[in-house]
Amino acid sequence: MVVASPTQIHSEKLLAIELPTIDLSGDRSVVSSLIVKACDEYGFFKVKNHGVPHDIIAKMEKEGFNFFAKPFEEKQKAEMAKPFGYGCKNIGFRGDTGEVEYLLLSTNPLSIAERSETISNDPANFRQEPKLEKAKETHSALSAYIEAVRELACELLDLLAEGLWVPDRSVFSRLIRDVDSDSIIRLNHYPPMPMLCKDKELCEDKDSSPCNQNKVGFGEHSDPQILTILRSNDVGGLQISLNDGAWVPVTPDPATFCINVGDLLQAMTNGRFVSVRHKALTNSHKSRMSMAYFAAPPPNARITVPPEMISPTKPALYKPFTWAEFKKTAFALRLGDSRLGLFRMECDEQVA
Numbered sequence: 001m002v003v004a005s006p007t008q009i010h011s012e013k014l015l016a017i018e019l020p021t022i023d024l025s026g027d028r029s030v031v032s033s034l035i036v037k038a039c040d041e042y043g044f045f046k047v048k049n050h051g052v053p054h055d056i057i058a059k060m061e062k063e064g065f066n067f068f069a070k071p072f073e074e075k076q077k078a079e080m081a082k083p084f085g086y087g088c089k090n091i092g093f094r095g096d097t098g099e100v101e102y103l104l105l106s107t108n109p110l111s112i113a114e115r116s117e118t119i120s121n122d123p124a125n126f127r128q129e130p131k132l133e134k135a136k137e138t139h140s141a142l143s144a145y146i147e148a149v150r151e152l153a154c155e156l157l158d159l160l161a162e163g164l165w166v167p168d169r170s171v172f173s174r175l176i177r178d179v180d181s182d183s184i185i186r187l188n189h190y191p192p193m194p195m196l197c198k199d200k201e202l203c204e205d206k207d208s209s210p211c212n213q214n215k216v217g218f219g220e221h222s223d224p225q226i227l228t229i230l231r232s233n234d235v236g237g238l239q240i241s242l243n244d245g246a247w248v249p250v251t252p253d254p255a256t257f258c259i260n261v262g263d264l265l266q267a268m269t270n271g272r273f274v275s276v277r278h279k280a281l282t283n284s285h286k287s288r289m290s291m292a293y294f295a296a297p298p299p300n301a302r303i304t305v306p307p308e309m310i311s312p313t314k315p316a317l318y319k320p321f322t323w324a325e326f327k328k329t330a331f332a333l334r335l336g337d338s339r340l341g342l343f344r345m346e347c348d349e350q351v352a
């Protein structure tokens with residue numbers, strides 16, 4: 001991975017990174033090589049003309065904002081079976097916390113149908129009928145969004161296979177199209193966090209009051225799945241880690257989706273693409289909401305590398321494993337821990 005000299009928007013201080021924005025309506029062979037280049041260089045890129053209809057995104061975003069605007073007690077009713085449902089500040093099972101509240105949902109159609117009523121549940125609606133109507137709306141917004149982003153994920157994975165010259169073009173997307181795919185969706189809401197600077201002398205941004213520093217909403221991590229399709233409102237917060245350890249903000253752009261390589265895609269490309277660490281900070285005065293679709297294989301799917309990506313000079317980097325095995329290990333670790341390292345050929349540590 002190169003990620004050495006991103007476009008600097010500000011001359012002295014690196015303020016934001018201009019990730020490559022790939023126009024998916026372009027010539028297919030050009031698009032596929034641009035995607036491979038972006039994955040090689042950044043592990044992160046944006047896509048425009050992505051085919052996800054604007055009204056589907058808008059309805060989903062509205063459902064998200066409506067849900068997070070409810071009183072805390074109401075949101076807690078959507079807590080459901082861990083890890084799915086509503087969560088506030090606690091991330092995962094190992095004590096990680098952040099200034100974030102979220103909804104984590106399985107994309108399985110049955111599970112979406114069951115969850116819609118709890119998510120849309122409106123205490124102001126005492127009559128049963130409007131409640132059901134609202135649940136139907138939530139259900140249709142969620143299902144339409146999931147279907148559209150799944151299509152986008154599959155299209156990107158097919159383009160990736162083409163760009164990598166892998167003869168079996170659906171080698172990656174097949175895993176996401178499988179009825180047993182373990183893909184999930186996450187809505188993150190970062191409430192505004194005004195920061196009062198205790199020490200104006202030490203503060204770099206002396207001019208602004210309250211202090212313009214940001215709290216960690218979602219701590220540093222890599223995504224464990226194959227590919228993440230992320231979108232946020234126009235409030236910044238996402239930062240990615242460069243090779244040299246510097247953190248750079250990604251400019252928010254609601255017209256695009258931000259795509260990133262997950263741990264499994266790193267393994268399936270024999271380490272060619274890197275699952276880049278990222279985090280999200282809160283904004284001091286605006287609400288940020290992001291919606292992430294994590295494209296994952298079925299639990300029993302064996303994570304393998306297309307034979308074309310292994311050679312005597314590039315021997316297999318990772319031990320064979322299933323997604324269920326990887327998940328078991330991943331979810332027993334802290335948010336910021338490296339997971340894939342435990343599956344490297346030379347690693348003798350016990351893999352759970």
Ligand SMILES: C=C1C[C@]23C[C@@]1(O)CC[C@H]2[C@@]12CC[C@H](O)[C@@](C)(C(=O)O1)[C@H]2[C@@H]3C(=O)O
Pocket residue numbers: 083091092093094096104186221222223224225294330331332333334335336
């Ligand atoms: C601490 C954790 C939270 C997480 C599961 C994990 O054990 C390590 C990976 C975390 C992550 C990051 C990307 C997604 O937001 C997520 C849902 C996932 O699949 O892996 C979260 C997990 C979570 O919040 O439960």
Ligand SMILES: O=C(O)CCC(=O)C(=O)O
Pocket residue numbers: 186188218223230232237238278279280290292
């Ligand atoms: O909110 C964001 O922009 C990032 C969220 C994220 O990284 C995640 O949910 O895994």
Ligand SMILES: [Fe+2]
Pocket residue numbers: 221222223278
């Ligand atoms: Fe993430």
